[in-house]
Amino acid sequence: MAELPEVEAAKRLVNCHCLGATIVKAIVDNDTKVIDGVTPAVLQETLTGKKIVSALREGKHIWLQLDSRPWPSYQFDTSSAFIVKGAKGSQYRSPKVSDEEEAFPTTHSKVLLQLDNGVEVAFTDKLRFGRVRLLDNPSIAPPISELGFDAYLELPNAEQFTEALKTKKGSVKALLLDQSFLSGIGNWVGDEVLFQAKIHPEQSVNSLTEEQVAKLHTAIREVLDKAVSVDGDKEQYPRSWLCHHLGDKKLGMIDGNQIETISFSGRTSVFVPNIQKYTGPELKGAKTSQAIDEDAVTDPDSDGENVEEVTEGSAAEKGASGVKTGVTETPKRGRGRPPKNKGDSSAKSHATASPAAAPGAKKRGRPPKLKTPSRASDGEEGGKDSEPAKRRGRPPKAKTDASKESVSKSSEEAPASGGKGGKPAAGEADLASPLTPKRRGRPPKAKPEAAEEVEVAKKAKVEEAGATPKRRGRPPKVKSEAEGEDDSVEAQTQFAEAAATTPTPKKRGRPPKAKSSS
Structure with a gap:
């Protein structure tokens, strides 16, 4: 560049x-x-x-x-x-x-x-x-x-430079690239200046000591003076400079020290960790190539050392399953966001947990619902008649009072229309049983008493005459209320007899086959 x-x-x-x-x-x-x-x-x-x-x-x-x-x-x-x-x-x-x-x-x-x-x-x-x-x-x-002051023509003296840094924040490399503060310095010049001053690129400006600030000011002056004096000819730069290793596909060594790269704030910097020591708080988003390769895991509050958290109890104490309950090791961080620190409530719950619950780690997600004890498990009488477990989903609709009355009427009339001896038929007995599960959907409509008597009379006459049952099709028209009041049971019986002697209407299409005399 x-x-x-x-x-x-x-x-x-x-x-x-x-x-x-x-x-x-x-x-x-x-x-x-x-x-x-x-x-x-x-x-x-x-x-x-x-x-x-x-x-x-x-x-x-x-x-x-x-x-x-x-x-x-x-x-x-x-x-x-x-x-x-x-x-x-x-x-x-x-x-x-x-x-x-x-x-x-x-x-x-x-x-x-x-x-x-x-x-x-x-x-x-x-x-x-x-x-x-x-x-x-x-x-x-x-x-x-x-633009800020020109880094070559207008570089202030050491005292003015120190005062200017006191109002700045962020990393020192980002400050060198800020053209509104120091114009003219780019990526390779910034890396070279920090290498000569032995300052880490992500070192915080607020954490620089007076000695480091003085070295930084001197390095800016010396690097630019030498580079400008040779008209930017890279081959005439001192061989001890870091810029000779830039652009290589594989970073090598300089004076026996490994060269590394670090990326933060969208820029990549080259530095030597053994020479440019890092001190001060770590900036977010920085990631070195060595940390990526080795998956280096450190806690930000422990100066780079792994932390072992000890709770109440001895390290030798074990539960029934043989798992230590007194010592909790902090798991190592992988790439990505670190795990959240557990609060006091989680620590207390971990310390008071039963030994039987220690071996199995809980799955991530919603915890399972607690099952309610049944009546039989509590030792109450009538455990067999306990209500079955409700299925998940929408609860059944509550029946109205009219449907309840229709069900009670049908159960009272069951002996008159049932099988032999006045006993209800098998299907009707099952419907009347309180243990039969209720059907989902709309309950059947209750039939009026007059319509039920007409149907019973029709079925009886049809069985005696041996006539062919009517085809399924359009239902008979419903008579008006005035006609229904004048009709008696005898009139309904005569109507059924006439219907039985009336020949069955022919089907549309091909005529029916003639039955043999036999």
């Missing part, structure tokens, strides 16, 4: 080849993502014919001071760079940009300026994370006006 040393080298490159020259032609790429706040045509027209007075830098931003306003501003990011045709520029190169892609003119050029002295300079950005703006005064306009 282009950071302060690389951006400072790009500014020096422009000042070396472009000062005092006039822009003869400006070619702006039609990329509205990189060209921000202005159309490519307007930017191209505005830059043509202007004279370059100087190039200025603030953090990771460079703007060209022209002989008249507005001025172009360039914000550098991962793959941003200035390339001058025929000139050797910064030795920094993004790992995603090859040598062929840096050949001039590059296919990723966003703004190409052709000067009257024959020089051609282009701003390139393959990944399109950089921005080009046209501002009247970039130094007092956002986003440059929102």
